[in-house]
Amino acid sequence: MNDTRPHLPQILDEDLAAYALGALPPEEAEVVRRAIQRDPDLARRLREYQNVVWALHYAAPPVPPPPVLRERILARVRSRRAWGLPRAWPAWGWAKRWAWALAAFVVGWLALQVPQWMGTHPPATDAPMVEVALQGEMGEGHLQFHPGDTVAYLYVKLPPLPEGQAYQFWLVKPDQTRDSGAVFAIPPAESTPLPDGHYLIWVRAPQPLEHYIAFGITIEPATGSPAPTGPRVLFGSLADR
Structure with missing residues (x-):
């Protein structure tokens, strides 16, 4: 045949x-x-x-x-x-x-x-990668990391923002305080989208990522903010994965 x-x-x-x-x-x-x-x-x-x-x-x-x-x-x-x-x-x-x-x-x-x-290292074991979906009305994305890592892959599909604004990624602690993990534009400088239209953003955390309970993205000034001030566009929880 x-x-x-x-x-x-x-x-x-x-x-x-x-x-x-x-x-x-x-x-x-x-x-x-x-x-x-x-x-x-x-x-x-x-x-x-x-x-x-x-x-x-x-x-x-x-x-x-x-x-x-x-x-x-x-x-x-x-x-x-x-x-x-x-x-x-x-x-x-x-x-x-x-x-x-x-x-x-x-x-x-x-x-x-x-x-x-970048201040992290591959896991010593074959621990599975953790993936957290991020959802919102403006777009979608997902966060990937290995247990113990302080750097994560953030894949996002979001629209460009007006000049003077940027997206900021937040890591939510159990006490509801937040650490900033990245401030970025879409499209990122000197970057091209993946075949599925997502962009890769690198997230840096002050502590291992599994210590956080949730993750979100807000719209902030282009220089970033010490705490969220603008509308939230994406959100995901470790409990929902």
Whole structure:
């Protein structure tokens, strides 16, 4: 029986890394974008790269990657050439392939370094990620973090605000006092939306995130507020997850 399923291009990790970095020419970027829309696993892998790339806007100055990366990169590219792995589009130049392989390895290495720069670290165990849905009339979002972390992923889909205003993320303590976790605009500076239209915002908390009971977003002055003063647009509780 003939296979009538549509042919999907083979998307490699270096393609996803280059896409996350905005380093692909328009025609190749369009091929990757279409493949991501059809393949949930590709979308998940892209989000991992985008998390790292966007985190660099908030991280400390980068540390040079280990010299061993160069040999790993060269070995991987030589292996691809030797085996002649198929591609869905014409073969690209050696320099471009090498650069994209470098992007994939560097972004992967940064995935290990960024949490340390941001004052947290990957969990020592395979503890499941906590996800809290945030709902409101203006949009929606969700917060993700591992138990013990003080930095979280905030994915939001909200409209832009007038000049002079910003969104502020609040972490609600059991005594109903609040800590500020982020002040941000939509769209964030130098950022692009995920394929589903959400933007990634990094949240920093003074204490582990599971110590809070709820989370919310309000509209505040562009410089932020010491406590909520504007209308609440999104809210979610740990008890509701």
